[in-house]
Amino acid sequence: MTIEEKFMALGVKNAPGQEVRQKNIDLKNVLTVDIPEGKAVDFSHGDVDAFPPIPGSEDLWSDGFSLGGCQAYTEYRGALDIRQGLAERLGLFTGKPINADSELIITPGTQGALFLALGSTVSNGTKVAIIEPDYFANRKLVHFMGGEIVPIPLSFLGNQNGPDLNILEKAFKDGTKVFVFSTPNNPTGQVYSREAINSICVLASKYDVTVIVDQLYSRMLFSGEEYTHLRSCNNAPENLITIMGPSKTESLSGYRLGVAFGTSTLIDRMERLQAIVSLRAAGYNQAVLRTWLQEPEGWLEDRIAQHEKIRDDILKIFNKANLKTATPQAGSYLFTELPPLITEYSSFIALLRQQAQITVTPGTEFAPSYDNFIRLNFSQDYHAAISAAQRIVLMIDKYKI
């Protein structure tokens, strides 16, 4: 593979927030539509103006800045005292202790954590099991490292939801060395059941597979749902990295902070890689992690309740319009199936932006075959989100065959 081919597969123009770089889009079958005016909504990522950062994060940042050199130049894996606090709180949250010295690294966002984890476990020819659909960067990362993607289907629209464990076992038998997935799943919001997580543990241990589990959204758990932390299972695999971060639920995205914790030999490799990738998460920003997982009382519950209401009300609108959508058990994503349209799906997505001021992420970002799906991050102003959901229904109505 030439380096040109390698980068062909790393397109970013459809990635969330990058739509501004799309030029000369060829729109097919544009209709004159009469969509009511509404506030522009960018569903490609959460709106941190509607859901602002954890209260006081900027003061913690200033305190970090005031510390000067010791906060600017931390170890590559992050400042020790901050890691100590995080290790304790994350250990409690995930149900198993974490050694702050050897088992945790602070990264530039969860994206940084994923890059380091895959860069530390995947090289030329490594077979990597990837859920379809799942977070778009997983596939791109495997591709960049020279690995080989082994797709594992996820069911999410029926009654028997979950990853196909038979196909997963076959992949492990056939030499897959790494399994990376997100739970809650991005884009569907599915939380893997206790049974699914236990089966993954058993299989990964049996076949000696390294597991990288992205739990970015695990704190935004809706009422009545149960979350199983893979690392707390009795039979968790020996090589395991768990990834979390305060970018989403906590709206700290502007700081680029994430953490990875797990097997110390892998954390050690990740630090070596971090040393040549970007040295460390920005020093002053690391100080903001002091508020994470110990926010003001009631703050998280309130944030979850607000998101749950948006979820429920958009789902009502979509269900009424017969748009198939998985019910997210956690997180803030809706993954919605589009009916057959008179225009290409990619054109429809561009038209949503031009004619209804709505940005969504195409399903193809999450698996090549999901071109008839769109993903919405509903962490938005409530009224803007509801109005935009209604406009999406009107647009689909106009353009459907």
Add this chain to the structure above:
Amino acid sequence: MTIEEKFMALGVKNAPGQEVRQKNIDLKNVLTVDIPEGKAVDFSHGDVDAFPPIPGSEDLWSDGFSLGGCQAYTEYRGALDIRQGLAERLGLFTGKPINADSELIITPGTQGALFLALGSTVSNGTKVAIIEPDYFANRKLVHFMGGEIVPIPLSFLGNQNGPDLNILEKAFKDGTKVFVFSTPNNPTGQVYSREAINSICVLASKYDVTVIVDQLYSRMLFSGEEYTHLRSCNNAPENLITIMGPSKTESLSGYRLGVAFGTSTLIDRMERLQAIVSLRAAGYNQAVLRTWLQEPEGWLEDRIAQHEKIRDDILKIFNKANLKTATPQAGSYLFTELPPLITEYSSFIALLRQQAQITVTPGTEFAPSYDNFIRLNFSQDYHAAISAAQRIVLMIDKYKI
């Protein structure tokens, strides 16, 4: 090469700031020394408490934070309005215009820029010319990407200083595709002459070699010195990336900010890679770049003068003790040759820390053969630096054969 072997070569325990992770060092021939007490000095990186960030940087950060979502979620290549200001000022500084839309990317530090530049040009088997000595991460990056290092010697202690252009041409003839180097050179502080830069341009154009030039320290230019920007030469190569950043001279290291500018196809690849590495330089931090290259009047001149005085006075101490040291023409590094010692050089460096409270970086970080050299970043409090330089001389005196 297995992934274990790949990571063996990416050790970080000798990297600047990582000394805290060195455990169980086997010290050979420890003497009882009588070194006068002195303030601990960490010469492995600059002291941002002694030389604080550009005045007002934290206010610019707060302004960025107040902007909310649009500053948190910029394009992966950075916020357009910030890129526009940077492109104008960097174009003036380097002597050639830069297109803000297509030719510039904001990165998480210059380390991030180097990673993206090499990741975008080096893959399995790519031959990469590397200066010896030069910034340690260059070699590690080539190694991680699966490239092959072609070493090019740099003379720096005599009268005929500069890269060996004959060996460079031979390397280009023999299929080297990428040439990466720093000017001013890290660790020697050598500024490549106009003649050397012109020759590099001619050779790179003739053999179609991509050039990545790290100009991180080019603003800290001492009196009487002249700096040649490669990109402003008439015969600059078609594929060229210039890297700069406000981490050093400007002490903005705690923000992790850098920039790369040059050939748009390469900048485009770098953005694709950034999308899977860490998305973007932390959004709020990008706002601090608004002050860069337009600092308060006299600020830069004053900072240069203060560093020049430290350079001159340490050089006097080292010269008097017959320690061979290149005179840095720019930047804040001193690269000093140690005489034969009764202990291993690595042990001596550990002893400097234990017995004289002085941290330096071993020469082996800059090329395998430079084990008898140490690098000092002299961007330190003046009195602490002078006292520490005197203690280094005393320690060498004790331990020399």
